[in-house]
Amino acid sequence: MQTADDITPVGKPPPELLPLPASAPGEPSAWGSRHAHDPTVVRDDDGTYFMFSTDSVANSEDIPAGVLIRTSTDLVAWQYAGTAFDGVPGPAAEWSGARGLWAPDVVRWPDGNWHMYYSASTFGSNTSAIGLAVAPAPAGPWEDRGIVVATRAGEHIQNAIDAAVARDADGAPWLTYGSFFAGIYTLPLDRTSGEPLVTGDLGSLIARRHPSVDGAVEGAFVLYRAEEDRYVLFTSYDSLFSSYNVRVAVADEITGPYRDFCGRSLTDLDSPPSLAGTKVLGSYQFDGGTGWLAPGHNSVLTQEGPDGAPEHYVVHHVRFAGDPSQHVAQLRRLFFNAAGWPVISPQSFAGRGTEVLPAPEPVAGLWCVLRFDPESTDLVPAVPLGLERPVDGSSDSGQAGVEQSDGSPARVRLRLAGLPAGPEAAVELDAVVFGSWDWARGQAALSFSGVDQHGVAWSGTKGDLS
Incomplete structure (x- = not known):
């Protein structure tokens, strides 16, 4: 497993992750991806x-x-x-x-x-x-x-x-x-x-x-x-x-x-x-x-x-x-x-080592969360939601008692907290938690992606929206 010493500095997003003033192809040597x-x-x-x-x-x-x-x-x-x-x-x-x-x-x-x-x-x-x-x-x-x-x-x-x-x-x-x-x-x-x-x-x-x-x-x-x-x-x-x-x-x-x-x-x-x-x-x-x-x-x-x-x-x-x-x-x-x-992953890959967290992160807490509604093709804005472990802490990967993550992929059961009251409020996810690179903040971060009991995919990155 990599350590924090292996992290490759990324800093600002590379040019190909930012829109250009015009859509002309330009010089191929400057295309990147x-x-x-x-x-x-x-x-x-x-x-x-x-x-x-x-x-x-x-x-x-x-x-x-x-x-x-x-x-x-x-x-x-x-x-x-x-x-x-x-x-x-x-x-x-x-x-x-x-x-x-x-x-x-x-x-x-x-x-x-x-x-x-x-x-x-x-x-x-x-x-x-x-x-x-x-x-x-x-x-x-x-x-x-x-x-x-x-x-x-x-x-x-x-x-x-x-x-x-x-x-x-x-x-x-x-x-x-x-x-x-x-x-x-x-x-x-x-x-x-x-x-x-x-x-x-x-x-x-x-x-x-x-x-x-x-x-x-x-x-x-x-x-x-x-x-x-x-x-x-x-x-x-x-x-x-x-x-x-x-x-x-x-x-x-x-x-x-x-x-x-x-x-x-x-x-x-x-x-x-x-x-x-x-x-x-x-x-x-x-x-x-x-x-x-x-x-x-x-x-x-x-x-x-x-x-x-x-x-x-x-x-x-x-x-x-x-x-x-x-x-x-x-x-x-x-x-x-x-x-x-x-x-x-909700984050595009930033390179080997950039996804290593500087210290273990608790899974429970506030996350920026995406819900991919199958009936909509609209752009989905991330919203702040809490994540917690189900009461019984069950997990299919033997990680039942783990509340901290070093960024290594781990299969976990998660529950979304803070949803409006209603039939969709009790959402539980069969998910994977893993390290990622948060492009908006320019730092390694914990992310998750999973599927709920209704077959809807959710993903997100840990942290608030500020």
């Missing part, structure tokens, strides 16, 4: 991190289309490193008419090479293609292998964009993809080539939304949890421009059915479309901090932590509430509560 839409992050053998993202600000003489690449050594400071291709590969361009590439997913293949699955399309059309490229290292060179999944308007209901690869319990690869139109699909891939196991297979449906909300679901990512032998599906609901929010559901098989906390299937169109899927991240603002709008299209980075156990980060893009035309990539710590539901 700005203009990284639909991001995914991998780690090379030498420890260098690579972020791949949609090239929505490209298509100029100096910044060609072809997937934007950034590198980092700490998951905080990012440096632009060019594009994976010099434009849209020929087969994908010919099929889709795309001028740029969207939502790349990059994964290590068993033979040691890296596979990139990229999307080629035009906005509002399902004449789309998912292509495959292969490289010996994340830095490239990337060799295009052509189209692996394709859809055409008027012929197919699916939309071949937003690819993400997951491995099932047996290690077999699956390609999950889809968007508006017909929802999210998954299909098996060949273990060697990475192409569909059955040529032309468009897969089976695992998530969709009602036509009354334009079928607004996309940006899917599947994570297999060996600890519970089940699959977690992350999706983004609503509009990428203003109201994105991240939902989750779980299944015993990679093909589903995926059900949320309340047991609703993500393929069921009978439930209200705002309720299906457990909402774990949406628009929010802490007092004195930046307002973050429409977080979504997440992937998950999994790596070995300092203690040898796996640690997870949600990688996503988000917009500035003051200027939604600007967006930036963020990473957040991802934990799993006692029941195995994913919970996400």
Whole structure:
């Protein structure tokens, strides 16, 4: 475990966490994690991190289309490193008419090479293609292998964009993809080539939304949890421009059915479309901090932590509430509560060591708290609420008597205090308490994230609003 001596000074937020006067792309060397839409992050053998993202600000003489690449050594400071291709590969361009590439997913293949699955399309059309490229290292060179999944308007209901690869319990690869139109699909891939196991297979449906909300679901990512032998599906609901929010559901098989906390299937169109899927991240603002709008299209980075156990980060893009035309990539710590539901840090990751508290903190006390109402896409302001332990002090992690936290992740049962009287007043959370970096105050702080008995996600950071 790290100590206070390991803390890296952060001071003021880096420039990419503050809105710019104008939304022009500017010089790539100054981007940092700005203009990284639909991001995914991998780690090379030498420890260098690579972020791949949609090239929505490209298509100029100096910044060609072809997937934007950034590198980092700490998951905080990012440096632009060019594009994976010099434009849209020929087969994908010919099929889709795309001028740029969207939502790349990059994964290590068993033979040691890296596979990139990229999307080629035009906005509002399902004449789309998912292509495959292969490289010996994340830095490239990337060799295009052509189209692996394709859809055409008027012929197919699916939309071949937003690819993400997951491995099932047996290690077999699956390609999950889809968007508006017909929802999210998954299909098996060949273990060697990475192409569909059955040529032309468009897969089976695992998530969709009602036509009354334009079928607004996309940006899917599947994570297999060996600890519970089940699959977690992350999706983004609503509009990428203003109201994105991240939902989750779980299944015993990679093909589903995926059900949320309340047991609703993500393929069921009978439930209200705002309720299906457990909402774990949406628009929010802490007092004195930046307002973050429409977080979504997440992937998950999994790596070995300092203690040898796996640690997870949600990688996503988000917009500035003051200027939604600007967006930036963020990473957040991802934990799993006692029941195995994913919970996400309310603070973006600030670097190894910054989350170490200078001294143990009591869990009980006043917190700045967010409630992610599944029926609302509004920006959520943090409110002051008390947290306390339930009377019986029960905990699924053997921490029943612990009232202090040094910032190490701990699964706990929490009760919210100070809620208005009513049926929602007695809110208890299956939560994780952990160290974080409080960007509004510029200091290490205790944070929590959890799910209440109604399936609503709450999170917050300890301290008052002054």
